[in-house]
Amino acid sequence: MPRLKLTLEYDGTRYVGWQVQPNGPSLQATLEDGLARLLGEQVSLECAGRTDSGVHATGQVACFDTHRVLPMKAYVMGLNSLLPDDVAVVQAVEVPADFDPRRWSRGKRYRYRLSNRRTRSPLRRLTHWEVFAPLDVEAMRRAATHLLGRHDFSAFRAADCQAKHAVRELRRVAVEGEAGDAMAFVVEGTAFLKHMVRNLAGTLVEVGKGRRPEAWVAEVLASRNRKLAGPTAPPQGLVLEEVFYGDGPPPRTPGGAPDVDEDEG
Structure with a gap:
């Protein structure tokens, strides 16, 4: 039975997020419906990371098993003709039967977009966080260095x-x-x-506005206390850009479970 890996791009504005939910359209359901029409059978999609409502992607990864054997272009050109304009498959490849888009991930890259114009931007309102106050970019760059490396990021996780x-x-x-x-x-x-990522963005903007010193970011990180960090930045600025893979699942961290075997959002 073939196992297919799809790389996806989408505008998450009108979706409740990746995962199927009863309160509105999800990206998972939208893609599964399109695949059902293409394949003539129901399939179940697994993804690399469950993006939230309003979050976008240029490199989301999902995979599924199917009894049908189709050329790869059917999963790009054919499936795209069945999907709404705000969702598209940009690549399709066959992968090993044990490929897991979450557990095989070696890492991810996110981009959080921000508009710092003094006035609102109609063209950026669904793709950027609009921050009208002047920002000290160099202070944010210096503050961001405190976040590099391996740490306990409890101060930046959702409740x-x-x-x-x-x-x-x-x-x-x-x-x-x-x-x-x-x-x-x-x-x-x-x-x-x-x-x-949204909590990191909200925290760095506090530094950029001059409300907090650069060293405060290191103090928040060390505290492991979410209440001490900055606000959660809004979802529309966030883009899942790329998921990285090797030839198999990454090695476990010493004495613990692999980082990727966790909930993400």
Whole structure:
């Protein structure tokens, strides 16, 4: 039975998130409905990370098993013709039968987009967090260095996060762009806790506004106390850009479960 891996791009504005929920359209249900029409059978999708309502993606990964054997272009051109305009398959490949999009992940890269114009932007309102106050970009860049490395990120997880532990490793935290225009926080790591990137963004913006000193970020991280961090940035600025894979599942961390075997959002 073939196992297919799809790389997906979507605008998450009108969806309740990735996972099927009773209160509105989900990306999982939308894609499963399209696949059912293409294949003539119901399939169940597994994804690399469950994005929240309003969150976007350019490199989400999902996989499924099917009894049908179709050319790869059927999962791109054919499936795209059955999907709404705000969801698309950008690549389809066959993978080993034991491929797991979550547990085989070696890491992910997220981009959090921010608009720092002094006035609101009709074209950015669904894709950026609009922050009108002047921001000190260099202060945010210096503050972001405190987040690099392997730490307990309890201070940046959502209250209802179901992850078994909060230890994660961030390999990159970059602040791109200039004050007064479009900016982005680019965060790459082994895995992410629920709302982790949005909480990091909200915390760095507090520094950029001059409300907190740069060293405060290190203090919040060490505290492991969510109440001490900045606010959760809104969902529309967040994009899951890429999921990284090797030839198999990553090795377990010493004395513990792998980072990727956790809840993400």
